[in-house]
Amino acid sequence: MIRTGEQYRDSLRDGREVWIDGERVEDITRHPGFKPVVDIRARIYDLAHEEATRDVMTYVDESTGERNAIGLKLPHTQQDWHDKRRAVDTVMDDIGGIVTRVGDETIGEMWSLYDGKDVLNEVDPRFAENIDRHIHRALYTDPFHVSANTDPKGDRSKPPQEQDPDSLLHVVKETDAGIIVRGAKYETAAAYANQAFVKPTIANWGEEKLSDYALGFICDMGASGVKHICRSSFVGRAPSEDYPLASRFDEVDTLVIFDNVLIPWENVLFYQHTRAASFIRSTLHRYSAFAWVQRALRMADLMIGAALFNVRQTGLEKQQAVQEKLAALAVYRETINAHLTAAIAASEESPSGLLMPNQSMLYTGRVQACTQLPAMMHIARELCGGQICVTPSAASFHHPEIGKWMDKYYSINGNWVADDRRKLLAFGRDLLNSDYAGHRLTFQLFAQSPPFAHLAAVYRNFDFNTPLRHVKKSAGLSDRVLAK
CATH class of the missing domain: 2.40.110.10 (Butyryl-CoA Dehydrogenase, subunit A, domain 2)
Known part of the structure; x- marks a missing residue:
């Protein structure tokens, strides 16, 4: 129970x-x-x-x-x-x-x-x-x-x-x-x-x-x-x-x-x-990799949200260079989403009669989610800007004497006042720039085997026979070339 x-x-x-x-x-x-x-x-x-x-x-x-x-x-x-x-x-x-x-x-x-x-x-x-x-x-x-x-x-x-x-x-x-x-x-x-x-x-x-x-x-x-x-x-x-x-x-x-x-x-x-x-x-990971890749999808959402809020508050959202970086994050996110969705849609019966996610799709999604994560975090850092690493602590914002200066320089308009900006910058710093963020990055890269093992799983589960058949027919090769 x-x-x-x-x-x-x-x-x-x-x-x-x-x-x-x-x-x-x-x-x-x-x-x-x-x-x-x-x-x-x-x-x-x-x-x-x-x-x-x-x-x-x-x-x-x-x-x-x-x-x-x-x-x-x-x-x-x-x-x-x-x-x-x-x-x-x-x-x-x-x-x-x-x-x-x-x-x-x-x-x-x-x-x-x-x-x-x-x-x-x-x-x-x-x-x-x-x-x-x-x-x-x-x-x-x-x-x-x-x-x-x-x-x-x-x-x-x-x-x-x-x-x-x-x-x-x-x-x-x-x-x-x-x-x-x-x-x-x-x-x-x-x-x-x-x-x-x-x-x-x-x-x-x-x-x-x-x-x-x-x-x-x-x-x-x-x-x-x-x-x-x-x-x-x-x-x-x-x-x-x-x-x-x-x-x-x-x-x-x-x-x-x-x-x-x-x-x-x-x-x-x-x-x-x-x-x-x-x-x-x-x-070992034919089922459990699904849950790991799903967590990577949520990480992508948090990076996009933190980056988008930061560019919107400072009026940079309409710049092409900013939109391209946001699009790169969106492509990363949707690549993960697509592999998860496809892994279910093309699921396979396991040796014991269970239903396992499509192994090639799942393991390929894991490779994409893990290997691209460092680059995506860096793009999100760029979009969040340098203030995530230089902003004073909450105690400065709350202090009766110096808090007025924090209000002056961190308030942008009626929608983005100093306290909300402080919270967003603190979130971005902890998500992307802190000791905790570095720990999580290393954890995601190695916790479910190191990258070489991820690629080995793709190699074991990808259908290489189909590309071979296509080339055999197109090139006019004999049947014996498919013999191992």
Whole structure:
């Protein structure tokens, strides 16, 4: 059954070991560095109960008669994907910003496992059964589910066996109860999530058929031996009036330490068999990439809105050079929108009978969204102008002695008074120019694999046979040229 926001907060008070800035966190739901994003995740849970948004955020399961979250629903129809897209937009509209790691974008990795059941059955039929159970557990118990992916890695010129073995997460012991794992993973939101799908980053096992590093499992984020060491939060570094995004939407990243953690056998999804692990890695984002690209679309909207308001307030909107830059942002935005729309319209049946977004369209859209983002942010900076980096803080605008000067030089007309201009410039700075903006840019470029992996996904999923057939016919080539 869907949970309430308060039930989610209560689930985090499980004695988990969380550290930030050298401080052991007593209650993550109240700590200033975590509270804003915890409150947003709680708000998402509450949206599922409110009359105005309940039917957007949930559906009634035919087998149980219970309401479940749309984001966790297994996709079988195009309408399922339209519903998921609408639910994410509803969340972003409600909170007034972008959050990426909230669960709907990571549950798709479990559906990729579902598609790989035949491969996993070759290893051990129990693993496929575990996947079925965990997918339905997520659906019916509504946990906040994330995905622990990147290891610290160490010296990547050496295999893990030739350096500290804990540089990559691995199994150190098998027991009747399960496997004991050691190592570490980076994961956004792990410290305030309920569970994580933990899997290998890359194929580190060379030509081996079996490897203790080739494993994937579900781990309770409050389990014994799990330690969360978090990066510093952007919240509280400066007044929230001056950094309206960083103070509300920082999703804290965590180095998750697995210090001899017991993973029960029923939570092991694949283990040792490197072919299974490689297959999972190659198909991991066939569903989850959709949610990531949708977030990029919202980022494009925010950049366009911030830029357009800035040129309108200063009367530059009618200049051709300005219109060309706005058009470039619009092309970027609509390119993302087109790939999302086409990925649904041309959706494909997956190996397990689910409906997955058209893979070539989806992965191509991801490449466009991520690789063009730095250039689009720079265009938006140009349009916002230099004042986003030189404007004094809100305290200057509010000060009884110097506030009059801020009113004088920042008021333009009756529509654009100093306080609105200050708010817009602060928003633009935080969106495009702040430490938080730089962090988000790096996060978007690498959080769902690095750019070379994005292109590799396009290569694996693009239909190269059609262009070959066209050239064969047009050039009059023989049939044998199509033989591999």
